[in-house]
Amino acid sequence: MFVRGFRYGLTLAFMLAAGAAGAQQLSDKQLIASLGQVTQVAPVVDVGLLIQEVNANVGQGVANLPNWSQLASLAQLAVEIDFENDSIAIEPASYRTIGLIADALHDPRLRHYKFLVVGHTNATGKAEHNLELSMKRANAIMAALTTTFSVPASHLIAIGVGQEMPLDATNPKAAANRRVQLINLGVAN
Structure with missing residues (x-):
């Protein structure tokens, strides 16, 4: 269902090695300074296995599965991105944040x-639809970064997890659960 003019806040997160919790609203200087603190070598992450775990566990959660839990040790910082309801359309005001x-x-x-x-x-809607929507939103962020802002596509990998990793597990339908994360995988090849 599409509601014209209605926006949902999404969180775009970078995982900080220090394990910072929760979303933060940051200025451009704070964003760069925080992301510049990433100094540790990231573990080798097999994105293919991440995708397999998500697809095999639709509606069951993936946060505690081995390949997903290793991501928790990587670098985190959250900022808000708005999409139209049940859409991949990024709200124009969010392009400043991107x-x-x-x-x-x-x-x-x-x-x-x-x-x-x-x-x-x-968790509003069917798990399969949410998985597909989350992948499309990850691709929309990636497309904006690579086309509009010239971030090399070779430095980004998109994946959707749908409703499988809620921030607010006590309220699976909470707006805080709608987000996009960027996780630093280490030095690009």
Whole structure:
């Protein structure tokens, strides 16, 4: 169902090695400074296995599965991105935030890293639909970063997890569960 003019807030998160919790609203300088703190070598992440785990566990959750739980040790910082309801259309006001993220990814401290773009939804609707929508939203963020802001496509990988990793597990339909994450996978090849 599409409701014209209605926006849902999504969270775009970078995982900080320090394990910062919760969403933060940041300025461009804070974003670059925080992402510049990523100094540890990331573990080898098999994106194919991540996708297999999501597809095999639709409606059951994936956060505690081995390949997904290893991502929790990587770098985190959250900012808000708005999409139209049940859509991949990014609200125009969110392009400033995406631009700030692109600026950070172009910063000399980050330009050599690869990021996993992970789309999330809340539990409103069917799990299969949410999985597909989350993948499309991750691809929309990736497309905006690569086309509008010239972030190298080789530095981004998109994946959707639907409703499988809620931030607010006590309220699976909460708006906080609708988000997109960027996870620093380490140095790009």
